[in-house]
Amino acid sequence: MDYNILIQKAIEARKNSYSPYSNFKVGAAVLGEDDNIYLGCNVENASYGATNCAERTAIFNAIANGNRKIKAIALIGDTKTYTYPCGICRQVIVEFSDENTDIIIVKNENEYLVKKVEEILPGAFTKKDLDVQ
Numbered sequence: 538m539d540y541n542i543l544i545q546k547a548i549e550a551r552k553n554s555y556s557p558y559s560n561f562k563v564g565a566a567v568l569g570e571d572d573n574i575y576l577g578c579n580v581e582n583a584s585y586g587a588t589n590c591a592e593r594t595a596i597f598n599a600i601a602n603g604n605r606k607i608k609a610i611a612l613i614g615d616t617k618t619y620t621y622p623c624g625i626c627r628q629v630i631v632e633f634s635d636e637n638t639d640i641i642i643v644k645n646e647n648e649y650l651v652k653k654v655e656e657i658l659p660g661a662f663t664k665k666d667l668d669v670q
């Protein structure tokens with residue numbers, strides 16, 4: 538699949554980052570099951586723990602618009618290299634993904650890696666673990 542549009546949207550979303558404390562801007566774009574694109578950026582807070590990452594902002598945006606699965610998520614940090622999702626975001630990505638979901642780790646508009654959920658969070662704790670008795 539061609540992810541150029543999703544990558545461009547993640548780059549655009551990064552411009553809206555509210556990151557006065559870390560000065561580390563992150564942008565994300567989710568392709569929802571409805572084939573619409575939902576944007577997210579990191580939103581920091583003076584109470585650091587209240588900060589929300591770009592990936593979760595984008596996923597929550599997709600969920601709030603009626604999606605329950607994501608087809609893909611692209612994210613880009615503020616470095617010259619690849620920025621991977623943090624541990625909390627990996628857990629949230631798993632919640633709304635399946636084995637076909639692509640996680641696109643973007644270095645720049647021409648260089649990116651495509652990962653699957655099993656690669657970024659092997660052995661993830663999921664809803665099915667709660668069903669085991």
Ligand SMILES: [Zn+2]
Nearest residue numbers: 590622623626
């Ligand atoms: Zn995160």
